[in-house]
Amino acid sequence: MVEQLAGQEVERVPRLLPLRHSRMSVNPFTFYRGSALTMAADLGSRPNSGLQVQLCGDAHLSNFGLFAAPDRAVIFDINDFDETLPGPFEFDVARLTTSFTLAGQNNGFSSIEIENITRAAAASYRNSMAGFAQMGELDIWYTRTDSSVLQSWGRDAAGKKGAQVADRTVAKAQKRTSWSAINKMTELVDGQRRFINSPPLLVRIEVGAAVHPLLTGLLEQYRDTLIDDRRELFGRYKLVDIGHKVVGVGSVGLLAFVILLQGRDESDLLVLQVKQAVRSVLEPFTAPSEFEQQGERVVSGQRITQAASDIFLGWIRGAQGRDFYIRQLRDMKWSPDVTLLNPGTLQAYAMICGNTLARAHARSGDAVAISSYLGTSAKFDNAMLDFALAYAGQVGTDFATYTQAIASGEVTLAADEVEAATLAFTADADHGIQAIRTPAQD
Incomplete structure (x- = not known):
């Protein structure tokens, strides 16, 4: 086991x-x-x-x-x-x-x-x-x-x-609206909203101008997976900032980014979650998925199963060949303790x-x-x-x-959750965003 x-x-x-x-x-x-x-x-x-x-x-x-x-x-x-x-x-x-x-x-x-x-x-x-x-x-x-x-x-x-x-x-x-997430996770710096760097909740990723075309291309790829009317809506937003957010229990270890987008003005903001998707644990014991793209598998299953789904539900494949699905981070979401x-x-x-x-x-x-x-x-x-x-x-x-x-000692634990959840990232035009080890982590 x-x-x-x-x-x-x-x-x-x-x-x-x-x-x-x-x-x-x-x-x-x-x-x-x-x-x-x-x-x-x-x-x-x-x-x-x-x-x-x-x-x-x-x-x-x-x-x-x-x-x-x-x-x-x-x-x-x-x-x-x-x-x-x-x-x-x-x-x-x-x-x-x-x-x-x-x-x-x-x-x-x-x-x-x-x-x-x-x-x-x-x-x-x-x-x-x-x-x-x-x-x-x-x-x-x-x-x-x-x-x-x-x-x-x-x-x-x-x-x-x-x-x-x-x-x-x-x-x-x-x-628990999108704005409640924005107020909790962002700050104003020189009049511009950006994510707060507050591990383990959130690690802000510095993205230079050279990487923006790559990210813009990925968002265009994502836009193509949306239902037609939602494509028009999403096209009105532009990328503002990006971060990484560790979530859940079973999902820990998979990449989970958050992206901040702006619409008409600085009061018109949207936060999306970009979560890595891998093959279902069921696949070896049922039948192979009809979807080669694992983000598409998640989105398709969700749309079939839910009575109503997030209007921004879609998928992308990242620069390193990883699959992701995308949804709103917080849209009146609540589960009991x-x-x-x-x-x-x-x-x-x-x-x-x-x-x-x-x-x-x-x-x-x-x-x-x-x-x-x-x-x-x-x-x-x-x-x-x-x-x-x-x-x-x-x-x-x-x-x-x-x-x-x-x-x-066969299974290792995190000595400190804050330190364990703090990733460093590099971002370049050839490889996209990658998690790396910093000297302090070696």
Whole structure:
């Protein structure tokens, strides 16, 4: 298992790997977040239903959340598609239910509470898929979980108080706009906005005039991947600044740039995230992707699966042959801190995630066939509960093995997160932007 995860790190920035290891080593749940490859291999070795959908590929509970739809409504949906690929629907359900088991264990809930939470996720998926099996294709495509639906879920879970919690949550998301990111991440220097150099949050990259044509060319390449009307919109923005931002747990080690763009004037700003995309962890265990460009694979899967997607969702291939996908950094995005949830709220969240995953699968799969496979009894719910409990035990064993590898020195940790996340970059017209080691890091 340790060797398997190490093999996955070949394509990542070596300098950032100790930070990845540190974030994975906090507890079994953080380890689970960073070891999607291990679970993909385990699921791939088992018999499967043969009922194909566009998988999220990493459908753990932290990869769901709120964000703004193009019409500015706040909706709840899956928000991470780095591992998306067609495959058996139950792969995502197994990933989701196990994540709730681990989260409940990490929060110190009782075994009964954990069982109820995990079973609720599976039951919600099954019941929701039965509903989608009765709907027409257009009705499925138009279905989304907006603030009114969230309020209804909250009321069903906890009455008036639950509805109020849902309203407050949406209000929090609405405050997390592009400008909230701009205010937090940029400063005015000689009247010009630029990123603040504040590792580990953000490392600003100095880009000389010689590199601007290369970056402009990449942005033109990206513009061509946008839907027609969005091409016109993006063409009104110009590049102002660029930086690198370390994100997540499983994604640490992959390059993740942020670019600041200006429209009509200095008050018309946009921040995009440019995130490296590599082959899905599912590919060795399902089928090869139809997309040679991994950023395109991510974008295609996201557009198929989400009820509404970021208007700036697109992809590029960098100067070094690396693939990236691009989206807005922050557009009313919010996900819960699951460590703060009590058993009741985590169970309500499990039901919302189960419903959302079923809707995502119904967009690309055969809802009637999947619903028939799941049946009308609790047999599927209990089977997924049994799997999740058993697999959470396996994760605990793997986590112990991982911590032993850390103790032996086989896996290295970051001594200091700030120092570990601070990359130096070079930028030239021939090679683009590259992460380098500085003398202080050698």
